[in-house]
Amino acid sequence: MSRILRPRGGLALSRRGLLRGGAVAAGGLALSGCDDLWRADAAKDVLTRAEDLHRWSQRALGGEALAREYSRADLSPRFRANGSRGVADAAYRRQLGEGFAGWTLRVEGLVARPLDLSLAALKDLPQRSQITRHDCVEGWSAIGQWQGPQLGGLLRLAGVSDKARYIVFHCADLYHGRPYYESIDLADAFHPQTILAWQMNGAPLEEAHGAPLRLRVERQLGYKHAKFVTRIVAVDSLQGIYGGKGGYWEDVGDYAWYAGI
Numbered sequence: 001m002s003r004i005l006r007p008r009g010g011l012a013l014s015r016r017g018l019l020r021g022g023a024v025a026a027g028g029l030a031l032s033g034c035d036d037l038w039r040a041d042a043a044k045d046v047l048t049r050a051e052d053l054h055r056w057s058q059r060a061l062g063g064e065a066l067a068r069e070y071s072r073a074d075l076s077p078r079f080r081a082n083g084s085r086g087v088a089d090a091a092y093r094r095q096l097g098e099g100f101a102g103w104t105l106r107v108e109g110l111v112a113r114p115l116d117l118s119l120a121a122l123k124d125l126p127q128r129s130q131i132t133r134h135d136c137v138e139g140w141s142a143i144g145q146w147q148g149p150q151l152g153g154l155l156r157l158a159g160v161s162d163k164a165r166y167i168v169f170h171c172a173d174l175y176h177g178r179p180y181y182e183s184i185d186l187a188d189a190f191h192p193q194t195i196l197a198w199q200m201n202g203a204p205l206e207e208a209h210g211a212p213l214r215l216r217v218e219r220q221l222g223y224k225h226a227k228f229v230t231r232i233v234a235v236d237s238l239q240g241i242y243g244g245k246g247g248y249w250e251d252v253g254d255y256a257w258y259a260g261i
């Protein structure tokens with residue numbers, strides 16, 4: 001397996017039904033675990049550029065400044081749910097009823113290998129667990145434990161292009177009738193604490209907290225943490241995406257796109 005694909009003891013690729021659908025053609029590479037395939041020039045090229053991008057991202061951070069992490073004793077006894085606490089969409093209701101067995105996360109846009117990942121596949125990826133404080137712009141905070149794969153690993157798996165500048169998260173819910181969405185830049189996308197959480201406080205996400213998958217982007221305010229994520233798109237511009245300001249609240253509420261804490 002390519003050294004490039006395992007940059008920091010990182011991305012172990014499972015062969016067990018990891019990728020489906022659109023990922024099969026190109027993703028077959030990733031599934032094979034076969035050195036010969038990884039020597040294919042095209043694949044190597046894409047992965048090398050993704051790694052360059054990763055390094056650039058880390059440098060832009062001025063190190064990997066981490067949000068504070070807490071201990072289990074600090075967990076809030078109650079973690080309020082905010083914004084959409086559920087999803088009305090019929091397909092979502094059906095998937096919820098089936099324990100999200102047929103649900104997939106789509107990763108597309110400026111990537112070499114679009115992916116359709118099942119929840120099982122996301123759970124099979126290397127996991128990160130972190131206890132952090134969620135700060136809502138409305139003035140409440142809560143400490144919770146979150147677990148899931150790092151977004152950066154997923155983007156490397158998809159072979160994100162060096163032309164990508166933003167990662168956009170599309171959600172299953174409508175909030176006051178409009179689709180919720182959010183976006184972050186590549187520096188935050190590759191930050192080690194930026195994860196796609198499927199677990200909260202040791203249990204699968206409850207619907208109110210964004211089941212089956214939500215973003216945790218720990219150095220930004222609560223509204224950036226997209227819940228009910230179904231589709232992740234790498235783009236070079238936010239123009240033309242809904243109101244063009246990069247997020248639901250950015251479009252309708254004039255909230256800042258960069259909501260650093």
Ligand SMILES: Nc1nc2c(c(=O)[nH]1)N[C@H]1C(S)=C(S)[C@@H](COP(=O)(O)O)O[C@H]1N2
Pocket residue numbers: 079080081082083084135136137171172173175180181208209210222223224225226227228
């Ligand atoms: N899809 C979606 N994501 C969302 C929201 C929403 O309404 N819809 N609300 C945001 C806001 S303002 C906050 S504070 C957090 C709340 O997360 P929680 O419900 O787990 O507390 O989700 C964020 N992500």
Ligand SMILES: [Mo]
Pocket residue numbers: 082135136137138222223
């Ligand atoms: Mo919020």
